[in-house]
Amino acid sequence: xxxxxxxxxxxxxxxxxxxxxxxxxxxxxxxxxxxxxxxxxxxxxxxxxxxxxxxxxxxxxxxxxxxxxxxxxxxxxxxxxxxxxxxxxxxxxxxxxxxxxxxxxxxxxxxxxxxxxxxxxxxxxxxxxxxxxxxxxxxxxxxxxxxxxxxxxxxxxxxxxxxxxxxxxxxxxxxxxxxxxxxxxxxxxxxxxxxxxxxxxxxxxxxxxxxxxxxxxxxxxxxxxxxxxxxxxxxxxxxxxxxxxxxxxxxxxxxxxxxxxxxxxxxxxxxxxxxxxxxxxxxxxxxxxxxxxxxxxxxxxxxxxxxxxxxxxxxxxxxxxxx
Amino acid sequence: xxxxxxxxxxxxxxxxxxxxxxxxxxxxxxxxxxxxxxxxxxxxxxxxxxxxxxxxxxxxxxxxxxxxxxxxxxxxxxxxxxxxxxxxxxxxxxxxxxxxxxxxxxxxxxxxxxxxxxxxxxxxxxxxxxxxxxxxxxxxxxxxxxxxxxxxxxxxxxxxxxxxxxxxxxxxxxxxxxxxxxxxxxxxxxxxxxxxxxxxxxxxxxxxxxxxxxxxxxxxxxxxxxxxxxxxxxxxxxxxxxxxxxxxxxxx
Ligand SMILES: Cc1cc2nc3c(=O)[nH]c(=O)nc-3n(C[C@H](O)[C@H](O)[C@H](O)COP(=O)(O)OP(=O)(O)OC[C@H]3O[C@@H](n4cnc5c(N)ncnc54)[C@H](O)[C@@H]3O)c2cc1C
Numbered sequence: 001x002x003x004x005x006x007x008x009x010x011x012x013x014x015x016x017x018x019x020x021x022x023x024x025x026x027x028x029x030x031x032x033x034x035x036x037x038x039x040x041x042x043x044x045x046x047x048x049x050x051x052x053x054x055x056x057x058x059x060x061x062x063x064x065x066x067x068x069x070x071x072x073x074x075x076x077x078x079x080x081x082x083x084x085x086x087x088x089x090x091x092x093x094x095x096x097x098x099x100x101x102x103x104x105x106x107x108x109x110x111x112x113x114x115x116x117x118x119x120x121x122x123x124x125x126x127x128x129x130x131x132x133x134x135x136x137x138x139x140x141x142x143x144x145x146x147x148x149x150x151x152x153x154x155x156x157x158x159x160x161x162x163x164x165x166x167x168x169x170x171x172x173x174x175x176x177x178x179x180x181x182x183x184x185x186x187x188x189x190x191x192x193x194x195x196x197x198x199x200x201x202x203x204x205x206x207x208x209x210x211x212x213x214x215x216x217x218x219x220x221x222x223x224x225x226x227x228x229x230x231x232x233x234x235x236x237x238x239x240x241x242x243x244x245x246x247x248x249x250x251x252x253x254x255x256x257x258x259x260x261x262x263x264x265x266x267x268x269x270x271x272x273x274x275x276x277x278x279x280x281x282x283x284x285x286x287x288x289x290x291x292x293x294x295x296x297x298x299x300x301x302x303x304x305x306x307x308x309x310x311x312x313x314x315x316x317x318x319x320x321x322x323x
Numbered sequence: 324x325x326x327x328x329x330x331x332x333x334x335x336x337x338x339x340x341x342x343x344x345x346x347x348x349x350x351x352x353x354x355x356x357x358x359x360x361x362x363x364x365x366x367x368x369x370x371x372x373x374x375x376x377x378x379x380x381x382x383x384x385x386x387x388x389x390x391x392x393x394x395x396x397x398x399x400x401x402x403x404x405x406x407x408x409x410x411x412x413x414x415x416x417x418x419x420x421x422x423x424x425x426x427x428x429x430x431x432x433x434x435x436x437x438x439x440x441x442x443x444x445x446x447x448x449x450x451x452x453x454x455x456x457x458x459x460x461x462x463x464x465x466x467x468x469x470x471x472x473x474x475x476x477x478x479x480x481x482x483x484x485x486x487x488x489x490x491x492x493x494x495x496x497x498x499x500x501x502x503x504x505x506x507x508x509x510x511x512x513x514x515x516x517x518x519x520x521x522x523x524x525x526x527x528x529x530x531x532x533x534x535x536x537x538x539x540x541x542x543x544x545x546x547x548x549x550x551x552x553x554x555x556x557x558x559x560x561x562x563x564x565x566x567x568x569x570x571x572x573x574x575x
Contacts, residue, residue, distance in 0.1 A: 072465075098484075101465075105455075116449065132446065134445075138542070139539055139542045140539075144534060185492045251448070
């Protein structure tokens with residue numbers, strides 16, 4: 001029988017969306033197979049922080065104020081011990097910036113198989129199918145160690161798991177894991193709370209060099225806010241200084257998995273498409289009917305973004321008003 | 324200050340990667356230095372310029388590491404370039420293991436103050452080697468950093484957080500992975516490359532690493548091409564997306 005430990009990432013007293021999703025997905029699989037699930041969360045929590053977590057199990061909560069912004073070194077030390085004490089077989093971590101830093105540290109400490117970015121498949125089989133070489137090759141990886149660590153992003157279908165059961169929370173004493181001379185100290189986080197990461201958005205409107213300038217992104221902001229989504233960018237748009245690097249989508253940017261991705265003035269280079277392998281529906285707006293983005297799109301329109309996007313905004317408004 | 328930089332190479336064009344009978348065929352690949360590793364080498368060389376007397380050693384643990392990879396590191400300003408020769412490495416754990424062994428062999432008990440690695444290699448994008456290497460060397464790890472300021476004793480680092488930026492105070496020793504934005508790697512001209520060719524490349528042999536923790540079982544080329552449904556007008560496009568239920572979440 002498997003015993004899953006889910007790392008519940010805390011941010012400003014809440015559990016990150018990715019972690020909530022991971023928890024509920026693991027619960028769903030575990031309910032079917034009768035496996036056990038526990039969770040771990042570090043740092044102070046708001047009273048309603050665990051409200052979206054369903055299913056049975058124990059959540060270990062290290063509530064120390066000092067863990068509000070924990071270093072991955074401390075988290076790694078705590079989890080290594082918890083996994084050993086509890087004899088967990090599988091650890092599941094959301095693929096956020098923090099999760100990606102923590103997972104390899106844990107894999108090394110526990111001699112565990114780290115499987116990241118797996119598309120589809122179940123946790124039980126352990127087989128991990130993932131894209132490599134800019135999304136041009138689909139590889140199947142197999143864990144070879146006893147303990148497995150899954151680093152899960154939004155490549156997987158969102159879980160609609162609900163249950164009358166709720167996990168119960170117990171206090172975890174993290175004091176023994178602090179070392180006095182930790183040489184890494186996270187001083188501050190800026191802009192961390194207001195802007196949601198593009199990696200978590202369900203709808204993304206992205207712009208490329210074809211947008212023609214920084215100012216044109218106002219159009220995309222408008223369309224995105226209408227749809228309740230975020231704005232992304234191609235590398236060219238980032239290199240031009242039109243958008244920050246944190247908005248870049250693609251191989252050297254973020255991998256995203258929205259339900260809807262609208263690419264505006266983006267040519268569709270393999271490196272850009274590498275970040276879209278898990279997007280469910282792709283829409284392309286491009287003036288060049290032969291742009292490669294159309295080969296990766298479900299819906300397309302050939303035209304100038306400066307004309308198409310304002311018109312689309314009006315049409316979308318109309319559709320939404322009718323509902 | 325002693326600085327070790329770990330470098331690797333990746334295909335220049337991903338489309339040159341082939342799959343034969345479920346196995347990867349890299350025989351037609353032209354290799355370049357992993358772009359993230361260029362930031363690491365550049366940062367090491369800048370620190371050396373800031374703190375004269377520092378020594379930068381570039382290490383490449385890739386069985387097929389070309390001379391060009393090591394020469395590029397030298398041309399950028401590394402003092403020594405070492406090829407860590409091993410059996411084919413099967414996963415990040417083995418790669419980190421041979422690098423950790425090589426660093427211990429080169430530096431002995433006095434481990435380097437700083438080990439720099441690229442955030443991830445662009446071919447497989449596991450991004451695991453830096454953190455694993457840190458664990459094996461018993462050094463703290465942080466990254467991927469987009470800014471680094473040092474006064475020789477203390478470090479001020481910045482790294483991307485989900486939807487924001489984190490500022491970190493740190494001191495040596497430390498393993499750091501490097502992110503785009505940290506610096507702009509210098510271009511290497513004919514003169515630097517000719518000079519680099521005069522320096523000797525070192526080779527050290529790795530022991531047989533422990534078993535891999537993850538194994539590649541099979542691979543296939545992705546030939547997926549979606550069939551795009553074209554709309555003639557923005558109104559038609561909005562209608563199609565609405566019909567497909569894509570505005571559902573907006574309503575909620
Ligand atoms: C190692 C490496 C890593 C990379 N990583 C990434 C990455 O992570 N993300 C990424 O995006 N790229 C990445 N790239 C770059 C990638 O190869 C492309 O250069 C880049 O994606 C192109 O961006 P673009 O589509 O915005 O610009 P372009 O290729 O210049 O395309 C602009 C498009 O806009 C269209 N257009 C122009 N004007 C209009 C208009 N008025 N209306 C409508 N359409 C118009 C054009 O027809 C064209 O298709 C990487 C490259 C390398 C070598």
